[in-house]
Amino acid sequence: xxxxxxxxxxxxxxxxxxxxxxxxxxxxxxxxxxxxxxxxxxxxxxxxxxxxxxxxxxxxxxxxxxxxxxxxxxxxxxxxxxxxxxxxxxxxxxxxxxxxxxxxxxxxxxxxxxxxxxxxxxxxxxxxxxxxxxxxxxxxxxxxxxxxxxxxxxxxxxxxxxxxxxxxxxxxxxxxxxxxxxxxxxxxxxxxxxxx
Numbered sequence: 001x002x003x004x005x006x007x008x009x010x011x012x013x014x015x016x017x018x019x020x021x022x023x024x025x026x027x028x029x030x031x032x033x034x035x036x037x038x039x040x041x042x043x044x045x046x047x048x049x050x051x052x053x054x055x056x057x058x059x060x061x062x063x064x065x066x067x068x069x070x071x072x073x074x075x076x077x078x079x080x081x082x083x084x085x086x087x088x089x090x091x092x093x094x095x096x097x098x099x100x101x102x103x104x105x106x107x108x109x110x111x112x113x114x115x116x117x118x119x120x121x122x123x124x125x126x127x128x129x130x131x132x133x134x135x136x137x138x139x140x141x142x143x144x145x146x147x148x149x150x151x152x153x154x155x156x157x158x159x160x161x162x163x164x165x166x167x168x169x170x171x172x173x174x175x176x177x178x179x180x181x182x183x184x185x186x187x188x189x190x191x192x193x194x195x196x
Contacts, residue, residue, distance in 0.1 A: 002164045003051045005106035007043040016151045033130035037175045046106035062109035067159040067184035073098040076153040080146025085136030089126035
């Protein structure tokens with residue numbers, strides 16, 4: 001199963017972002033980018049890649065522990081940035097230090113469960129909006145358009161384990177499908193159960 005740990009913004013927050021992204025999609029040469037759909041708007045904390053099904057119970061147990069050890073925190077969407085000429089994203093403000101700690105714990109949970117996580121990189125909160133269809137694009141105009149965007153603050157109260165179903169070959173513009181495998185309340189809570 002192709003899995004990752006994530007924070008998923010509530011629909012009210014996503015609703016504020018939608019018209020901003022529609023505006024970006026109308027900018028000159030926006031068709032050169034592959035825009036992520038609303039179901040794909042999340043903050044990846046740790047990407048696990050392909051995980052054997054027999055490892056998932058231990059990974060889940062360790063993620064539950066990571067969630068219990070992390071208190072709920074405040075977050076807001078705002079501003080933007082890019083990774084090279086390949087990825088355009090909207091950023092976050094608020095308790096990003098706590099979010100970074102949760103990302104480190106989600107990464108450690110995988111390592112302790114025997115999941116290979118690759119090279120460690122410091123966490124940078126970002127929600128991917130678009131990717132380049134080619135090797136590189138000038139994303140600075142989009143970042144400039146995102147500069148003034150500041151969404152409402154919300155309390156992040158759960159950690160999600162999400163399965164990614166990649167699109168089949170062929171259909172242009174087809175997006176990955178995301179399925180919440182399990183979610184855990186942050187702080188004193190426990191499992192909130194499976195999603196879908």
